Amino acid sequence: MAVHGGLSLVREFAPLLGAGLISVLAFRRMGLGATLGYLVAGAVVGPQVLGLVGDAESKLTFAELGITLLLFLVGLELSPQRLWRLKHDIFGFGLLQVVLCGLAVTGLVLLGAGFTLAAAIALGLPLALSSTAQVLPMLQSAGRLRTPFGERAFSVLLLQDLSLVPLITIIAALSRNPADAAGPPGWVLALNTVLAIAGLILAGRFILRPLFRLIGNLGEREMFVFAGLFTVIAAAAIMEALGLSTALGAFIAGVMLADSPYRHELEADVEPFRSILLGLFFLAVGMMLDLNAVAARPGFVIGMALALVAVKAGVIFLIGLAFRMNWRPALAMGLLLSQGGEFGFVLFAQAQNAYLIAPEAASLFGAIVTLSMATTPFLMMLTKRFRTEPAAGDGAALQPPRHDGASAIVVGYGRFGQTVAQMLIAQGLSVTLIDRDPQVIETGGKFGMKVYYGDGTRPDLLRLAGAQDAELILFCLDGDQITKEMLEMVANAYPKAAVMTRVFDRRTLIALKDAPLAGAVREVLESAVVMARQALRAVGVDDGEIERSEGEYRRVDAKRLGIQLEAGDIYAARDVMFSQARQKRQRQDEPGVREQP
Known part of the structure; x- marks a missing residue:
């Protein structure tokens, strides 16, 4: 049975990964991005078309680890100081986006679909969230993640991920399921969130950093991979046990290690797993696309998806203008975040379990989210001309570069x-x-x-x-x-x-x-060396000794840097660098060396 089950798993994943590979290569060549390629590949090999692969729900549950790893890697890129610097965008721009888009889309669902108020809230609020898994790779591939525009987009996405907990609480409060009445009230979830974050911060400082220091001293690279995955999954598991967002737990764990000397090693080790699982997530989303539901009401699905994109893009554009963004980047921000997100599938399942919406409605709005995600690459391509700064802004000085044969x-x-x-x-x-x-x-x-x-x-x-x-x-x-x-x-x-x-x-x-x-x-290296030469000359050191001191410093600095690069640790080779104690020992060994001030 185990062999049969293993063969069955292999036979399912072979066409799934093969279709994903072919589709992504084709869509990237057309400039449409990998995400859309994964979605189309999943729909084609899934039960709705070729039927080569089934059980999308179990694959989606497994592949959600990809989102968790993505948030961990994002956290590794953010030191607490950088988070504090982004606080206005996170809790200003981001909070306004979630609230205003949530209200606008709820009204759209209420008026356009004829649902009850509770059902419209359960559907509209999740639709306010955008796709972190789609937008961040787009920003990274364009080299814009660390630009002011990219940081503002990231701040909005981060607030959206943080809002998953209160949105789950709202759906639980609206629940018609008697079993949910025994669940913890919202204030308990909020308290658990604060305590869990505090616990993860303490664990990062007093457990994780000493653990990675020990592994680094042992020189076991394979253990870095193991420990990195353990960190992500353990943080996510703690949050899940408390009924909170697993992605939030992974993100906090990443932030706690952002300033550690092992950040880059962890990033390199976890990245391949993130890429594979994130691709599998979008393949599973494509498999879950209910084409029968779409075929039964194509006008509704297409119309609602377009309305969702238009409403979110418009609201975010206006918020951008209110935050004093130029209209071009504000438009780009609105279009970039106009789609529904992967957490919509999670919240639709919560609403279905709470008896707020029927399974057919969950499938229908899942198709709307998927279709809205498919529009983003097209929108960014079609509007590039309008979003790009003109060749000359206020004067002829602001011109984009052109090919003039420069070497x-x-x-x-x-x-x-x-x-x-x-x-x-x-x-x-x-x-x-x-x-x-x-x-x-x-x-x-x-x-x-x-x-x-x-x-x-x-x-x-x-x-x-x-x-x-x-x-x-x-x-x-x-x-x-x-x-x-x-x-x-x-x-x-x-x-x-x-x-x-x-x-x-x-x-x-x-x-x-x-x-x-x-x-x-x-x-500042060379200018510092020049100043040190001037300082030595000012206290009477002859040029020959100055040359010798500079040469010795450069030799020791290069040796120390080589050791640090090999270890990936800024604190490596501390015994190699010049210090008062080292110079004192050297003078005792070489009594002819002149005492330096």
Whole structure:
């Protein structure tokens, strides 16, 4: 029986994964995104069409781990300090979006579908949530997740995920199921949420970090994978046991490890599982698409899906304008978040168990969510022309880059980028300059420099600048804006160019370990070395000793950095770095060395 069951599982997953692979390759080639490819593949091989794979519910339950892993990885990207910086967007923009879209869509369902008020609330509020699993990969692939626009979109999605708990509470309060009356009241769920988050924070500090430090000292990479998956699933299991959002538990666990030196190792280990399970989730959603329900009422499904997209896009657009966004990014935000989300399926099941809606209604609105998700790639493609800043804004200075045959592209024309660009120009190289700060562009124009407007971390914008023919692509941006994923996309898209970057500090350099870089420079290293040379000269040290000190420092720093890169730990090789105690021991061993102040 076990062998038979195993063979049955293999026979089901082979066509499911094969169809997903073919469909995603085709849809990506058409520029429509992987999510739509997975949905279509699931519908084709599922019970509604070819019938090659069945039992979508069990596969969906398993694949929901993909969403949990996604939220864990998102949490790893967010330190508590960054979360605090985004608090206005999370609890301002995000909260308004959930409330206003929830009320608007509830009214749409109430008036357009003829449901009771309780049923309309149970259907309308979940439809206010967008698809985190669809939107975040779209932002990542476009290189916009860490931009102001991407952070604002992420803040809205995060608030939506946090709102899953109160929405479950609302549905439970409206329940007509006698069994739900014995469940915990809403205030108990809220208290459990606070206590669970506090518990996860303490566990992260006093259990998880020492655990990963122990594994790191042992050098067992396989145990990192095991411990990473355990962290995600344990946090999710604790939340589920308390009747709370599993994704929220995984997210908090990720945030608690965001500042740890093991973040990048965890991210690399968990990412493959996230990708596979997230793809399986959308395949299962496609399988669950009730084509018979759609065929019975096609006008209703299509009309309601289009109305949902239009209402949400309109409300989010207006909220964006109220938050002083330019109309173009506000429109982009509205369209990007206009679809229904994966948590809608979870909440529809809750409403069905609460006797608020019939199973047919759950299937029908599941089809509406799926269809709305399918519209997003098309909408983003069709409206790109309107959402993109014009070639000239208030003046001729704000122009997007164009292909002018440059052999080098310099992204970021601040103090660092100016020096790099002028040295390249002095050597006779043709340079294209890109910056997204209008003031920098205007100032560059006063000095006779042509600086183009745009986000130079986007591969599509680099293509406009002629990156496919460039010999050099140099990222001279300040702060911590460069990611390994972005560099890999650029290097893969433009293999002829040598890619180099300015990095904020040693931590950033460790984060970019194994990135496809021809060179990376810590932004203050060389200027600090120059100042140290001047300081030594000021206290009477001769030039020969200064040269020796600089050479020794560079040798030790390179050795220490190599050890840190190997370990992925900023605290590695602390005994190698220069310190007062080390110098004192060295002087005792070499009495001829001059005492330094």
